[in-house]
Structures are given as C-alpha cells and as structure tokens.
Amino acid sequence: MKIRRITSSKDSEAQTLITLHGDIFPEYERFYKTTLWADLIDSANSMHFNAIYEDDELAGFFIYWDLEDAYYIHFIGVRPEMRNRKIGQQVLDWVATNLHKPVFLESEIPYDEITNRRLNFYKRNGLNELANDPKILSEVRNGGHPLWFMGTRQVDNLEEFLIKVRDRVYYAT
Numbered sequence: 001m002k003i004r005r006i007t008s009s010k011d012s013e014a015q016t017l018i019t020l021h022g023d024i025f026p027e028y029e030r031f032y033k034t035t036l037w038a039d040l041i042d043s044a045n046s047m048h049f050n051a052i053y054e055d056d057e058l059a060g061f062f063i064y065w066d067l068e069d070a071y072y073i074h075f076i077g078v079r080p081e082m083r084n085r086k087i088g089q090q091v092l093d094w095v096a097t098n099l100h101k102p103v104f105l106e107s108e109i110p111y112d113e114i115t116n117r118r119l120n121f122y123k124r125n126g127l128n129e130l131a132n133d134p135k136i137l138s139e140v141r142n143g144g145h146p147l148w149f150m151g152t153r154q155v156d157n158l159e160e161f162l163i164k165v166r167d168r169v170y171y172a173t
Helices: 014-024 034-043 087-098 113-124 158-170
Strands: 002-006 047-054 057-066 071-078 103-108 128-132 147-151
Touching: 014 034, 014 047, 014 057, 014 071, 034 047, 047 087, 057 087, 057 158, 071 087, 071 158, 087 113, 103 113, 128 158, 147 158
Parallel strands: 071 103
Antiparallel strands: 002 047, 047 057, 057 071, 103 147, 128 147
C-alpha cells in the first residue's frame, strides 16, 4: 500500500476521490458541495487529503487533520471493488507508524452488524472509546447516528481536543 498526499484539486485523481466520497458514505456523512472539497484540498494546510494505492491501483482515500498536538482521522474510504484486501488495516498500520501524537476519530455507536464490525475493527487496530457522542461535537454534526469519539490513547484534556476537532474540522467543513 502507498499513500500520496493530494495538495491540488486539479490533481488528476482528486475529482475521482471526491466522487468516491459521495458514492460510498451514507448521505448524512457526506459533504454536499464538491467545491468545499476542492477548497479544502487547495487551502487547508492542516488537512491531509491522501490517495491510497494498492499494487499501483487507486484504492481509495484517507483524510486526516493535523491539529498540532494530535491528529483527527476524518475519512477512510475504499473503492467497493478493492474492499476485503485489508486496505483499511494497512492505513491504520501506517497511522501507528507515522503519526506519533494522539490520533482521534469518530465511529458510529453500534446499532447493527455492520456498525458493530466497524467499531470492533477500530478496537482491534488500537483505538479505544473515549467519549460517547460528546455534546461538543454532536451539536454541530449534521444528523445521523450517535458517534463514539475514539483515540489511540487516553488524554487528560479530552475536552480541549474535542473543541479543536469542532473548531478546526467541523467548522471548516
């Protein structure tokens, strides 16, 4: 697996990956304006919009934000025909090897088999539940199901990190 950061919305694969986002994520998790993606890719230096390649074939995307003292994984998306090849696990292995500050993400609180499998996937790959649908984020999130706030380690000042995610990620998007 290879990861390549895309820093220009004019990159040959940027539009393909933006379209993929709309195709594979549930409606309540999608960005509705593709122009927002382009603006973020071109100007949000703290956002890392990455193409994922498996055997030199475009497999999906991985988006994370550098919050200075932590990272926030926003999306990991794999093309349907490339699933079940452990690409998501390889991305999280890359995270463990390359991102040395606390890493956070959100995952749906399980309500069916798929969401239960997703939560267990994150747990198997070193993330733990830190907060059950924290109000700081749920108040600004666009609908959907309650989410666990998960991380690679416990932090004493969790509320400060939640505020950073809200201000730098949610308000930016």
